[in-house]
Every structure is written in structure tokens, then in C-alpha cells.
Amino acid sequence: MNPRILAIETAILEKNDRLAEALRAEFAQRGIFAINVVSSPGSGKTALLEKTLDALAPEIPTAIIVGDLQTDNDARRLDGKGAKVLQITTDGYCHLEANMVRAALDRLGMDGLRLLVVENVGNLVCPASHDLGENMRVTLLSVTEGEDKPLKYPVMFKSSQVVVLTKIDLAEATGFDRETCLNNVRAIAPDAQIFELSARTGEGMDAWLSFLRQRVSAGNSIN
Amino acid sequence: MNPRILAIETAILEKNDRLAEALRAEFAQRGIFAINVVSSPGSGKTALLEKTLDALAPEIPTAIIVGDLQTDNDARRLDGKGAKVLQITTDGYCHLEANMVRAALDRLGMDGLRLLVVENVGNLVCPASHDLGENMRVTLLSVTEGEDKPLKYPVMFKSSQVVVLTKIDLAEATGFDRETCLNNVRAIAPDAQIFELSARTGEGMDAWLSFLRQRVSAGNSIN
Numbered sequence: 001m002n003p004r005i006l007a008i009e010t011a012i013l014e015k016n017d018r019l020a021e022a023l024r025a026e027f028a029q030r031g032i033f034a035i036n037v038v039s040s041p042g043s044g045k046t047a048l049l050e051k052t053l054d055a056l057a058p059e060i061p062t063a064i065i066v067g068d069l070q071t072d073n074d075a076r077r078l079d080g081k082g083a084k085v086l087q088i089t090t091d092g093y094c095h096l097e098a099n100m101v102r103a104a105l106d107r108l109g110m111d112g113l114r115l116l117v118v119e120n121v122g123n124l125v126c127p128a129s130h131d132l133g134e135n136m137r138v139t140l141l142s143v144t145e146g147e148d149k150p151l152k153y154p155v156m157f158k159s160s161q162v163v164v165l166t167k168i169d170l171a172e173a174t175g176f177d178r179e180t181c182l183n184n185v186r187a188i189a190p191d192a193q194i195f196e197l198s199a200r201t202g203e204g205m206d207a208w209l210s211f212l213r214q215r216v217s218a219g220n221s222i223n
Numbered sequence: 224m225n226p227r228i229l230a231i232e233t234a235i236l237e238k239n240d241r242l243a244e245a246l247r248a249e250f251a252q253r254g255i256f257a258i259n260v261v262s263s264p265g266s267g268k269t270a271l272l273e274k275t276l277d278a279l280a281p282e283i284p285t286a287i288i289v290g291d292l293q294t295d296n297d298a299r300r301l302d303g304k305g306a307k308v309l310q311i312t313t314d315g316y317c318h319l320e321a322n323m324v325r326a327a328l329d330r331l332g333m334d335g336l337r338l339l340v341v342e343n344v345g346n347l348v349c350p351a352s353h354d355l356g357e358n359m360r361v362t363l364l365s366v367t368e369g370e371d372k373p374l375k376y377p378v379m380f381k382s383s384q385v386v387v388l389t390k391i392d393l394a395e396a397t398g399f400d401r402e403t404c405l406n407n408v409r410a411i412a413p414d415a416q417i418f419e420l421s422a423r424t425g426e427g428m429d430a431w432l433s434f435l436r437q438r439v440s441a442g443n444s445i446n
Contacts, residue, residue, distance in 0.1 A: 041263045041347050041376060042368025069348065071374050092378055094317065094348035122375070123348055124264050125292065125317035144367035144393065145265025151294050152345070153264060155315055170367065173396045 016130055019098035023105075023133025027116065033216045034116040036132045038156060039140035040149075041122030044166040046074045047199040048140065048208075049119060050081070055209050057082035060216055062115040065104045067096040074119060083117075084108045095126035098133055115216050124149070128156040136215065142167040144174050147181035150188040157188040162195065164208065169198040239353055242321035246328075246356025250339065256439045257339040259355045261379060262363035263372075264345030267389040269297045270422040271363065271431075272342060273304070278432050280305035283439055285338040288327045290319040297342060306340075307331045318349035321356055338439050347372070351379040359438065365390040367397050370404035373411040380411040385418065387431065392421040 027034050037045050049064065056062060062083040066074045067090060075087035086104045088096065101118060110116075118134065120127045139160040141149055144167055150157040157163065163185050171178065178196075185194060193211070197204030250257050260268050272287065279285060285306040289297045290313060298310035309327045311319065324341060333339075341357065343350045362383040364372055367390055373380040380386065386408050394401065401419075408417060416434070420427030 040265060040345070040368075041372055042365070068375050070377050071371065073371050073375065092348070092352075094346075121348070122263070123317075123346060125315070125344070125346055126349065129315075142265070142367065144365065144390065144397075145263075148294065148296050149264055152291050152296065154293050167367065167397075170393065170396055173393055174367075174390075 013129060016098050019102060020131035020133040023098055023102060024135070026110070027133060027135065030110055030113065031219055032110065032113050032116050033136075033219070034118070034132075034134045035136045035138050036118045036120060036127075036134035037138045037140065038120045038124070038127045038160075039122060039142075040124050040145060043122070043140040043142040043145065044199055045119050045122070045140055046077050048164065048166060048197070049117060050077055051199045051202070051205060052117075052209065052212065053078060053081040053083050055205075056115065056212060060114050060213070061112050062117065063105075063108050063110075063113050064117040064119065065096075065101060065108070066119045067100070067121045069093070069121060084113075090121060094121060094123050095130050096120050096132060097130050101132045115212075124153040124156050128153075128159055136161045138162040138164060140164045140166050141181075141185075143171045143176040143181075147177050147184055150181075150184040154188050157185065157192070160189055160192050163189060163192045165194065165196040167198060167200070168196050168203060169201045236352060239321050242325060243354035243356040246321055246325060247358070249333070250356060250358065253333055253336065254442060255333065255336050255339050256359075256442065257341070257355075257357045258359045258361050259341045259343060259350075259357035260361045260363065261343045261347070261350045261383075262345060262365075263347050263368060266345070266363040266365040266368065267422055268342050268345070268363055269300050271387065271389060271420070272340060273300055274422045274425070274428060275340075275432065275435065276301060276304040276306050278428075279338065279435060283338050283436070284335050285340065286328075286331050286333075286336050287340040287342065288319075288324060288331075289342045290323070290344045292316070292344060307336075313344060317344060317346050318353050319343050319355060320353050324355045338435075347376040347379050351376075351382055359384045361385040361387060363387045363389050364404075364408075366394045366399040366404075370400050370407055373404075373407040377411050380408065380415070383412055383415050386412060386415045388417065388419040390421060390423070391419050391426060392424045
């Protein structure tokens with residue numbers, strides 16, 4: 001839009017990328033597998049992570065960093081499940097950055113951790129261009145949002161190694177067209193692994209949990 | 224975050240505000256009532272606007288400007304209903320700005336218009352701080368997104384004169400807690416007018432359409 005702000009944004013993005021690379025190197029050294037979970041507001045990030053922590057936190061030392069503009073609602077929902085939890089409130093900022101993740105980890109401590117989950121701010125645009133040092137970006141898309149979202153938010157979907165279709169228990173009630181949606185995901189992110197699940201009914205959760213367990217065991221060499 | 228980028232963002236926001244004020248003055252002069260429709264991706268902006276144009280475009284000269292990162296899907300859905308339609312693709316930009324609306328209006332023409340609808344990029348964060356010269360900001364929240372969204376995205380809800388709860392036909396299937404949601408809306412936006420509707424079943428549409436008709440007839444002095 002504006003050459004001046006674009007130049008500065010590029011410089012800031014480059015700085016973020018350097019910080020993210022440093023985080024990724026430290027995760028590798030410490031054997032931590034890190035995922036960055038992104039979606040629209042209300043796609044079910046916290047619901048999925050509640051069930052994920054219920055299953056995995058007792059067996060895998062896990063930390064979770066939760067980003068929101070305001071409130072610590074999500075951190076409270078994720079607390080008490082055996083994982084370390086820290087809420088970042090961005091006070092209007094539309095995404096998390098690597099320096100926020102670094103600051104959160106400095107407070108939480110990384111000793112002995114195997115899995116780090118970052119729940120990003122609910123936004124399908126801005127988090128797409130901010131690497132947080134993760135080994136895997138996981139984008140959620142609920143069946144209530146419409147089949148064309150991968151086409152309309154291609155940067156996010158293109159940069160994701162995993163796409164999770166959530167709330168599949170509502171597919172029939174919403175008239176969700178599964179084939180069209182899967183085709184749209186594949187058109188934008190042909191290599192992404194796709195899961196279809198409902199955190200509420202538990203349908204499809206086993207495949208997601210097995211995949212995560214396997215990735216954590218394999219270490220963080222897969223990038 | 225960064226004092227340098229913040230200073231420049233402030234300057235850009237001030238420039239946007241001046242352009243928005245100029246648009247608002249021109250709308251007043253021409254007797255155009257302008258609304259800015261915002262929400263998460265997939266809350267049902269286009270579905271609501273399809274039904275709104277079906278009802279109003281035959282009786283009210285209407286133009287609609289649609290913002291998306293990519294695709295002209297939404298403009299195609301809104302075309303052929305009697306309104307002038309123009310798609311803006313922002314190519315990764317997370318919101319519309321007043322200069323984009325100005326450029327779109329220069330192409331569409333404003334002569335004889337009574338109602339201007341801007342469908343913003345699906346994003347509950349960035350569009351909140353960008354005035355487009357509208358007389359009324361309308362934020363949609365679908366019942367599938369969760370009752371706490373007004374608390375988590377307060378800037379958007381606080382700046383809205385109207386909040387529309389959409390997809391109420393799915394309220395039961397999603398276990399939507401209506402009272403909690405309405406209380407959250409009122410806590411953040413106590414003066415906002417609230418509508419509850421389903422574009423799919425038509426429930427609640429009459430109240431929304433009557434309200435819009437009345438606002439257009441009253442002219443754009445209400446701000």
C-alpha cells in the first residue's frame with residue numbers, strides 16, 4: 001500500500017524470522033516439538049486443545065502459550081490438565097510474534113519439555129506471515145465457516161503442514177459440502193495432512209492424537 | 224511493539240481517518256447511507272447480504288463493495304440482484320481502508336445511490352481500527368463461534384452500532400448459550416442494537432430489513 005510502511009514491515013518481518021529461526025534451533029537442541037495452531041475466531045482451537053491436553057499432557061511434558069487480544073478465558077480453559085499454560089494478551093495486536101513466544105518461554109521454562117503448543121490469535125490473515133519457530137503449522141477450519149475459505153485465505157493454508165476440519169458433528173446441519181472443501185484445501189495446500197474431527201463428540205480425535213504422539217516421538221527433525 | 228512502526232501506523236491511521244471523514248461528508252451531501260459489515264471469516268456476511276439485496280435492491284438504489292484477500296467469489300454471489308457490485312482483492316492485506324473504498328466508488332459511480340454496503344475482509348481485529356466513512360458499523364457473530372467473542376475482540380464490538388447474531392438455526396445443534404452471549408455483547412457494546420437471525424431459514428430477517436429500510440429513509444444523519 002504505502003512504500004514506507006512496507007519497507008519497515010519487511011525489516012520487522014526479517015527480524016521476526018531471525019528470532020523464529022533461533023527458537024527453532026533451540027527447540028531442536030532441546031528435543032521440543034513445537035506447533036502453531038491458527039484459525040478464524042471460533043473455529044474451535046481451544047476446544048481441540050482441551051481434548052488434546054486431556055489425552056497427551058499426562059504422558060508428554062507439554063507447555064501451551066495462548067494468544068488473545070483480551071481475556072485469559074482460553075488459558076483458564078486449558079489450565080489444570082498437566083501442561084504449563086501461559087496467556088499472552090496482545091492488547092489489540094492481531095497475531096503473535098516470535099519475541100512474544102520467547103518471552104513466554106523465558107517465564108515458563110523449557111527444561112524437560114517435549115511438546116510446545118502455541119494457540120495463536122484468532123485471525124486467518126496476520127498470523128500467516130509470522131513464523132514463531134514452530135515445526136508444524138496447524139490451521140483449523142470449522143465446517144460452519146464455508147468451503148471456500150482456503151481459496152480466500154490462501155497464504156495461511158499454503159503455509160500449513162496440517163489442516164484440521166473441525167466441528168464435523170455439525171456438517172449435516174450446516175449443509176457442509178465435504179468434497180468441495182477438501183478439493184479447495186488440496187488446491188491450495190497439496191501436501192498438507194488433513195484431519196476431520198469433532199472435539200465435542202470425539203469423532204476423528206484418535207487419528208489426530210496418534211499423529212501428534214508419533215511426531216513428538218520422532219523428534220522435531222521434520223520441518 | 225516497536226515505537227518506529229507505531230508512529231508510522233498512527234500517521235497512516237490519521238490519514239485514513241481524514242479520508243473516511245471526507246467520504247462521510249460526501250455520503251451526507253448525496254443522501255447515501257453507508258454501512259460497514261465486519262466479522263470473522265465464515266460468520267455469514269455474504270449470506271446475509273444476499274438476502275438483504277434480494278429484498279432491498281429492487282426498492283433502494285444500492286452499491287456493494289466486497290473486500291477479500293483473494294477470489295471474487297463473494298462479488299459473484301452478490302451479482303445480478305440489482306445492486307452495483309465491485310470486488311476489491313487486497314492481496315494479503317487484512318482489512319479495507321478508506322482510500323480503497325474511494326477508488327471503488329470512483330469506478331462504480333455514486334449518482335442516485337441511497338445505500339452503500341461495504342463487506343469488509345473477514346477479520347475481527349484489523350478492520351476495527353479503520354474507519355471507512357460508514358454511518359453504521361455492523362458486526363456479525365455466528366452462534367457457532369462461541370459466546371465469549373465480544374470479550375476477546377472488544378475493539379471491534381465496542382465500535383459497532385449494530386451486532387447481528389447469525390446462523391441462529393444452528394443454535395441448538397451447537398449448544399449456543401444465548402443469554403451469556405447477549406450479556407457479553409451488552410457488556411462491551413451497551414448501546415449496540417442487536418439482531419438475531421438466520422439468512423438460511425429467514426428467521427429474524429424481517430426485523431433486520433425493516434431497520435435498514437428505516438435507516439435509509441431517515442437519511443444518514445444518524446451516525
